Amino acid sequence: MKTSTLRNRILLAGCALAALTWTADISGYSLSGRTWGTSSVLFYVNPQNSRGLAQTAIVDALKRAADVWRNQTQANIELVYAGSTGGSSFGLNYKNEVFFRNTQSGYAGETYWWYDYTGRLVDFDTAFYDGTYSFYTSPGTCTGNAVYLDDLVVHEFGHGLGMEHSSILGATMYPTMPHYCDTTQMTLDADDVAGIERAYPAAVVVAVPAAPGPVSASVSLSNPTTSLVITWADGSSNESGFRVERSTNGSTFSQVAQLGANATSFTNSGLSSATTYYYRVYAYNSGGNSPYSGVASSQTQAVPPPAPAPAPAPAPAPAPAPAPVVTSTSDAQALAPAPTVTTAPTLAVRGRRSSSRQYADLTWAGFTATRVDIYLNGKRLDDYRNDGAWTHSMSRRSGTYQYKVCNRYTSVCATASVTF
Numbered sequence: 001m002k003t004s005t006l007r008n009r010i011l012l013a014g015c016a017l018a019a020l021t022w023t024a025d026i027s028g029y030s031l032s033g034r035t036w037g038t039s040s041v042l043f044y045v046n047p048q049n050s051r052g053l054a055q056t057a058i059v060d061a062l063k064r065a066a067d068v069w070r071n072q073t074q075a076n077i078e079l080v081y082a083g084s085t086g087g088s089s090f091g092l093n094y095k096n097e098v099f100f101r102n103t104q105s106g107y108a109g110e111t112y113w114w115y116d117y118t119g120r121l122v123d124f125d126t127a128f129y130d131g132t133y134s135f136y137t138s139p140g141t142c143t144g145n146a147v148y149l150d151d152l153v154v155h156e157f158g159h160g161l162g163m164e165h166s167s168i169l170g171a172t173m174y175p176t177m178p179h180y181c182d183t184t185q186m187t188l189d190a191d192d193v194a195g196i197e198r199a200y201p202a203a204v205v206v207a208v209p210a211a212p213g214p215v216s217a218s219v220s221l222s223n224p225t226t227s228l229v230i231t232w233a234d235g236s237s238n239e240s241g242f243r244v245e246r247s248t249n250g251s252t253f254s255q256v257a258q259l260g261a262n263a264t265s266f267t268n269s270g271l272s273s274a275t276t277y278y279y280r281v282y283a284y285n286s287g288g289n290s291p292y293s294g295v296a297s298s299q300t301q302a303v304p305p306p307a308p309a310p311a312p313a314p315a316p317a318p319a320p321a322p323a324p325v326v327t328s329t330s331d332a333q334a335l336a337p338a339p340t341v342t343t344a345p346t347l348a349v350r351g352r353r354s355s356s357r358q359y360a361d362l363t364w365a366g367f368t369a370t371r372v373d374i375y376l377n378g379k380r381l382d383d384y385r386n387d388g389a390w391t392h393s394m395s396r397r398s399g400t401y402q403y404k405v406c407n408r409y410t411s412v413c414a415t416a417s418v419t420f
Contacts, residue, residue, distance in 0.1 A: 029173060029195030030164040034113070037120040039076050039203070041161070044085035046099035051130045055084075057137040058149065062098060065153035065186070068172075069161065072188045074202040079157055090125045096160065098126045098153075105129040109152050111159035124160035128152065142181035151177070151185035158192070162199055166191050206287030209236035215281050217298035224301040225273040231265045232281045232293050239283035239290070244268075247278040250295065274302035311409060312370075347405050347414035353396060360392040360418050362403055367414075369407035377402055396420075 045062055047055035059081060066079035087097035090112045113124035128135065134146035142148055158173050166173040171189035178184070188196075213233025220227035230244060241260045245253040246268065257266050271277060276299040283290040345366035352359050362374070367386050374382045374390060384390050392403075398420050406413035 028168050029166045029171070029191045029198075031195060031199050032113075032162045032164050034115040034119055034121050034162045035199050036077065036161070037118075039078065039200070041077065041079050041096065042082035043079055043096040043098055043157075043160070044082055044087070046085050046088055046097065048088070049100040049128075049130050049135075050102040051100075051135055053135060053137060053149075061137040061149045062153050065150050065157055068154050068186055068188060069157060069196060073193050073196050075196040075200040076203040077161060077196070077200040079160070087125070090127070092123050094123050096124050099128075100130045101127045102131040103129060104132050106132075108133045108147050109156045111156045113160060113162070121162055126153075126156045126160060136181075139183060145180050147177070148181060148183060151182055154185050154188075158196070161196065163192075163195055166195070206285055207238060208288040209239040209283035209285055209290045211235055211291040212242065212281045212283055212293040215279060215293040215296045217277070217279050217296040219298060219301060220267060220269075223269065225303050226271050226300060227267055227269045228271060228277060228279075228298050228300060229265060229267050230279045230281070230296070234262055234264055234283075236283050236290065238285055240285040242281055242283050245280050245282075247295075248275070250278045250297070253278070253280060271300050273300050275300055308409060345405070345407075345412060345414040347403065347416040349401075349403050349416040349418040351401075351418040351420050353420065356396060357393055358396045358420055359394075360401060360403065362390045362392070362405065362416075364388055364405050364414060367405065367407050367412070369410065371408045373406045373408050375404040375406070378404075383408065 043062070043066070045059055047053070047058045049058070063081050066081065069075065070078040085095065085097050085099075087093070087095065088099045088101070092114045107129060109126060109128050111124060111126045113121055115121050128149070134144065135149045135152075136142040136146055137149050139148065154172055163173055165175045166189075168174060168189060168191040170178075170184070171191045172185045172187075173192055173195065213235050215230060215232040217228050217230050220229050232242075239261050241258060242263050243255055244257040244259070244266050246256045247253040256268060259266060268277070268279075276297055278295050278297045280295045281293040343366050345364060347362065347364045350361045350363075352361065364372070365388060370386055372384055372386050373380055374384055374392075376392065381392065382390070400417055400419045402415060402417045404413050404415045
C-alpha cells in the first residue's frame, strides 16, 4: 500500500514551478537538501473529515506524531501544533496546513512543500484521503482496510521536514506500510534517525563556566583615596570573560567592568574617598553565566588635611639706643622709656535679618597677626585678613551663634555671641 508521493515545488521570483515526483534512492535515507531555517516549525489543522473523527482526537494524533521526530532523535528541530485552519487545498501561503480530502486516491496521504531562493523550506501542506481510506486515532480500534492516523502522519511530517523516501524496508520513511492498521511507523528506524539528525544536527550545548574563586578588594597603592583593586581566581577554563559588579550598600549591585577570558584583577578608579564599596564577580560564555564569586569589600582612604603654612619669621630686634647721660635723679626719671601696655583682643557681633537671610556682622580689635581665623560654634569658617570686620551670611534660623576670632595659628582669641 502506498502511503504518499513526495512532490516539491521551488519558489523563484514568486512563481511556483511544476511539481516533480521523487524516486527512492537505494542507499537508505534520502534528503531533499531543503531544510527549515528555524528549530521550531508550526503546523495548523483543519479537522473537517468524512469519517466522523473527532477534532480533539485528530489533533492529539498529530501531536503524537510530531513528538516522534523530537523525542526519538537528537535533531535540532520540532513540529509544534499552532491551532486550527480553514485551509483545504495545496498552496503556497507560508502556513503549514494539514487537512482531509473526501476524494479517491491511490495514496493514503500526500505532502507538498515549497522552498525559497536560499534553499530554505517556507511552507508544507499535507492531505489525507478519507474518501479512499478509513482512519483511526486510537490503538486497538483499527479493523479492515484502515490506517492509524498517527503512523501515517509521522511519515508525512518527515516529508514536511525535508526528508524523502528511504530504501530501508521497515523504516518510517519507506514508501509503503507493511499492512493495514500498522503501528510500527511510530518507532523510528535507525535510518530515519540518521537522516533527520544529518538534516538538523543537534545543537551544541555549551557548559556554563564555574564560579570564579574567592574575590578580594584592597586599596590601590598608587591612588589610595580614589581607587580599589579587585582580584579573584579564574575557576574555569571555558569562560568568554568576566563581569565585575559593585555596590555601595552590599545588596544592590550594578556592572562596572567586562573583562576578557583569564582575567583575574580589575582596578576600579574614580571612587569617592573614605567610602566603603562591595564587589562580586562572575564568569560568562555562550552557555550562560556562572554563579557569583561571593562578595568582598574595602574602603578608600580619606583625603589628608592640608599642611599648615609656616609661621612668619620674627622681625629682627632693633639696635639698642645709646644710654643717655644722667645728670640728676629727675633727669633719669624723665629719660626712662614708658612701660609697654598690652591690650587683650576684643570681638563684637551684631545680628540683622532680611526677608530670606540673616547676617552676623563681626568687628574686632587688638589682634596683631596679618590674618585671623574665624570660627562658628567651634568650627573654622574662614582664614581672613586682619582688617577688623567680617560678615557671615546664612539662611534664616533662630538660635544662638557663638563666634571666635584668633590670631592665625595661635590661641590668642576673642569670643562673642549673637541670638536671632
